[in-house]
Amino acid sequence: MIIPHPLLGPRDAQEFTYLGDASLMARPDPYSESAEAEFCNYVYLRDNPAGIHRELWFHEQGDRSWLIITRDTLTHEILGAELVSADKLKAGL
Amino acid sequence: MEFSGFRVIKEALTSHKGWKALWRDPAPQPDYDFVIVGGGGHGLATAYNLAKTYQKSRIAVLEKGWLGSGNIGRNTTIIRSNYLLPGNQPFYELSMKLWERQEQDLNFNSMVSQRGIINLFHTDAQRDAYRRRGNAMHLTGAGGTLLNQSDLRKLVPFLNFDNARFPIKGGLLQQRAGTARHDGVAWGYARAADKLGVDIIQNCEVTGFCIKKGKLLGVETTRGYIGAKKVGVSVAGSSSRIMAKAGIRLPIETHVLQAFVSEGLKPTIPNVITFGAGHFYVSQSDKGGLVFGGDIDGYNSYAQRGNLPVVEEVIESGMALMPMIGRAKLLRSWGGQVDMSMDGSPIIDKTHIDGLYFNGGWCYGGFKAVPAAGITFAHLLATDTPHDTAAAYRFDRFNRGALIDENGAGAQPNLH
Ligand SMILES: Cc1cc2nc3c(=O)[nH]c(=O)nc-3n(C[C@H](O)[C@H](O)[C@H](O)COP(=O)(O)OP(=O)(O)OC[C@H]3O[C@@H](n4cnc5c(N)ncnc54)[C@H](O)[C@@H]3O)c2cc1C
Numbered sequence: 001m002i003i004p005h006p007l008l009g010p011r012d013a014q015e016f017t018y019l020g021d022a023s024l025m026a027r028p029d030p031y032s033e034s035a036e037a038e039f040c041n042y043v044y045l046r047d048n049p050a051g052i053h054r055e056l057w058f059h060e061q062g063d064r065s066w067l068i069i070t071r072d073t074l075t076h077e078i079l080g081a082e083l084v085s086a087d088k089l090k091a092g093l
Numbered sequence: 094m095e096f097s098g099f100r101v102i103k104e105a106l107t108s109h110k111g112w113k114a115l116w117r118d119p120a121p122q123p124d125y126d127f128v129i130v131g132g133g134g135h136g137l138a139t140a141y142n143l144a145k146t147y148q149k150s151r152i153a154v155l156e157k158g159w160l161g162s163g164n165i166g167r168n169t170t171i172i173r174s175n176y177l178l179p180g181n182q183p184f185y186e187l188s189m190k191l192w193e194r195q196e197q198d199l200n201f202n203s204m205v206s207q208r209g210i211i212n213l214f215h216t217d218a219q220r221d222a223y224r225r226r227g228n229a230m231h232l233t234g235a236g237g238t239l240l241n242q243s244d245l246r247k248l249v250p251f252l253n254f255d256n257a258r259f260p261i262k263g264g265l266l267q268q269r270a271g272t273a274r275h276d277g278v279a280w281g282y283a284r285a286a287d288k289l290g291v292d293i294i295q296n297c298e299v300t301g302f303c304i305k306k307g308k309l310l311g312v313e314t315t316r317g318y319i320g321a322k323k324v325g326v327s328v329a330g331s332s333s334r335i336m337a338k339a340g341i342r343l344p345i346e347t348h349v350l351q352a353f354v355s356e357g358l359k360p361t362i363p364n365v366i367t368f369g370a371g372h373f374y375v376s377q378s379d380k381g382g383l384v385f386g387g388d389i390d391g392y393n394s395y396a397q398r399g400n401l402p403v404v405e406e407v408i409e410s411g412m413a414l415m416p417m418i419g420r421a422k423l424l425r426s427w428g429g430q431v432d433m434s435m436d437g438s439p440i441i442d443k444t445h446i447d448g449l450y451f452n453g454g455w456c457y458g459g460f461k462a463v464p465a466a467g468i469t470f471a472h473l474l475a476t477d478t479p480h481d482t483a484a485a486y487r488f489d490r491f492n493r494g495a496l497i498d499e500n501g502a503g504a505q506p507n508l509h
Contacts, residue, residue: 001400014402018392018507020346037492043504044344044435044491048333050395073347073393076400 001071004081008063015061021046022054022068025084050074056084096200115280116287121294124320125153127474128312130299130335131328132156134165134275134460135452137282137293138467139325139474141199144289146468147475152291153321155314157298157331161279164329165460167429169352169386171365171374172461173210173270174235177226180485180497181438184465186233187482189269191464201281204274204379210365211240211249211264213414219369223265230267238266249366251417259370259413271365272376278463302339302449309339309448325450325474327466330395330430332453339446343453344435344491346506349394349428350386350457351403355421357381371410375418383421385411389431389457391507399428431457437509438497441470441479441486450474451488456509 001013028038053073059065066084071077094113104111127143129136132154143149156162172192174185191198192205214220220239227237241263242254254261283293294316301313302324311320328335330347362377375385387407390399404426411418434440434454439462441452452470455462469483479487485497502508 012402013392013400020393020505020507040492041342045342046333046344046346047337047342048346048393050331050334050347053393055393071392073395076394076396 001076001078003057003067003069003078005059005062005067006081006083007065011059011062013057015059016057016067017060019056019058022056023047024056052079096202115284116293119292119294121153121155121297121314121316121319122151122292124311125292126151126322127153128319128321128324129154130312130324130326131163131331132160132279132283132293132295133163133327133329134278134282134463135329135455135466135470136325136327137279137286138463139327139452139470140291140293141282141286141289142467142471143475144286144291147471149475150290152286153319154286154291154293155297155299155312155319156293156295159295160283160293161276164429164431165279165463166276167352167427168275168460169374169376169384170272170275170460171210171270171376172205172273173267173365174233174461175210175212175226175230175237175265175267175270176499177229178497178499181499182229182233182235184469184482184486185461186235187468188462188465189235191468192273192461193269195273195281195464199281199285201277201284202274203277203281206271206273207269208271208364208376209266209268210270210367211245211266212367213245213252213261213264213369215259215262215370217262220262227265236267236269238268240264240266249363251361251415252366253414253416256413272378275460278460282463282467299335300338304339304446304449307445307447309446321448323448323450323474325452325470327452327470329453329455329459330432332432332451336444336451339444339449341444341446344440345454346393346433347395347430348389348391348433348507349396349399350389350431351399351407351426351428352384352386353404353407353426354378354385354424355383355418356424358383358421361417366414368410368414371406371413373407373410373414375411375415382424383418389433389507395430397428397430431455433506433509435491435504435506436496436498437500437502439466439486440488441466441473441483442488443473443477444488
């Protein structure tokens with residue numbers, strides 16, 4: 001797979017480390033009443049879709065940026081790559 | 094139709110005209126007592142045990158494609174019971190014992206070959222870890238022998254013992270481990286289940302569940318609605334897709350694992366060998382091909398094929414371990430969808446929906462588990478209580494923090 005890095009252009013997926021579903025960026029609220037159950041779901045449960053998946057990849061052997069890749073898990077086709085910017089983090093996207 | 098040596102000779106003398114199809118091709122009935130979703134090794138073994146061990150009837154196995162089209166027909170066929178942790182090792186040892194008598198049970202040649210598995214170690218720390226694992230194995234009667242380098246030089250002289258970076262210091266041998274014919278396992282269970290009246294329905298994809306007031310009534314399929322008192326889902330890499338139709342999210346990611354086979358060679362590799370300094374395992378099939386594999390690719394995938402970096406890594410590991418394989422040509426490589434769980438161990442449990450049961454999360458290691466998963470999942474379906482040896486494989490272990498994490502890798506499926 002070739003990842004279209006927004007700053008560096010096409011890069012071999014081998015340079016990256018894979019973390020998983022991009023929704024992991026939105027952590028549960030640790031102060032909520034149901035925090036324990038929510039964290040349990042957050043840590044262990046996944047949608048694991050067959051088809052379009054937004055996921056986190058870390059450019060470990062490159063510029064060490066985190067990317068959100070949109071990829072089809074049925075075909076491995078990469079449909080988009082964006083930088084995880086600070087405001088996205090804040091918005092929990 | 095019974096198989097025997099006598100039968101083989103008789104057929105040979107009569108132009109093989111007497112062989113018949115090994116199982117029927119029935120149309121689905123309107124309803125069943127037990128519906129098993131997924132005609133892989135696990136689904137077929139479950140149906141067989143429901144009929145045989147638990148004396149149940151009105152059982153169907155629904156398979157989306159044809160029998161053996163999933164991981165049961167794609168794996169590297171290694172069977173072993175050399176695990177470490179209490180929740181796991183007794184289960185795999187039960188499976189190993191069932192493998193040892195499987196051909197008699199099923200009257201089918203699944204080519205179980207107890208050629209032994211050797212897990213190599215390269216450092217003192219690894220030797221200690223394998224000594225500990227060997228002791229854990231002895232506690233369940235699984236056997237296990239620690240070999241030093243000179244034992245190994247006699248047994249497998251072709252290894253790269255003096256590799257400057259990863260010298261081979263020894264290995265843990267489980268002599269009872271080995272390989273089995275993967276397709277033969279599916280066929281053997283299918284035939285035995287069919288003989289006991291199980292309907293095996295191929296090309297029948299489950300597309301949804303009919304659930305009313307928390308109770309399961311049946312399944313929607315591409316061949317119409319089928320009513321069921323109890324449904325056992327056993328679909329390996331498709332687990333999350335199917336369970337989502339019942340509104341259940343699983344502690345599972347689906348990943349791709351690749352495998353490889355070389356051209357046929359004369360007998361060279363007498364047992365199953367695993368590299369301790371990279372991820373590589375190899376055995377030689379009866380046709381002579383070297384069957385080998387390594388790590389999963391490491392990203393979510395339903396594509397049933399992988400990418401080149403893992404091909405390169407597996408083959409580099411193979412070359413580091415046994416440089417002689419550099420002369421062999423690679424014949425084929427392929428991939429399968431593996432249901433990677435969050436702690437690397439499986440789940441065999443009821444769900445909160447009355448009548449819906451789940452067996453999955455087998456990661457890249459569920460082939461060896463087929464006989465024991467069959468009996469324990471059938472036990473759960475038949476009696477509504479977990480089988481003693483599968484009592485740790487519950488959904489709630491994640492909430493309770495009672496993980497069974499052999500690798501100590503945490504909730505990151507691509508590290509298991
Ligand atoms: C390359 C590779 C190598 C492996 N090597 C080993 C090994 O050496 N040792 C080991 O122990 N394990 C190994 N494994 C793992 C092992 O193969 C699996 O864990 C095991 O086969 C999974 O159980 P199964 O046989 O029931 O799965 P499968 O054969 O995949 O059965 C699941 C079935 O469910 C069907 N299905 C899916 N969706 C539906 C639906 N909606 N309706 C109806 N049916 C459906 C599928 O078509 C499939 O036939 C390996 C796996 C792979 C991919």
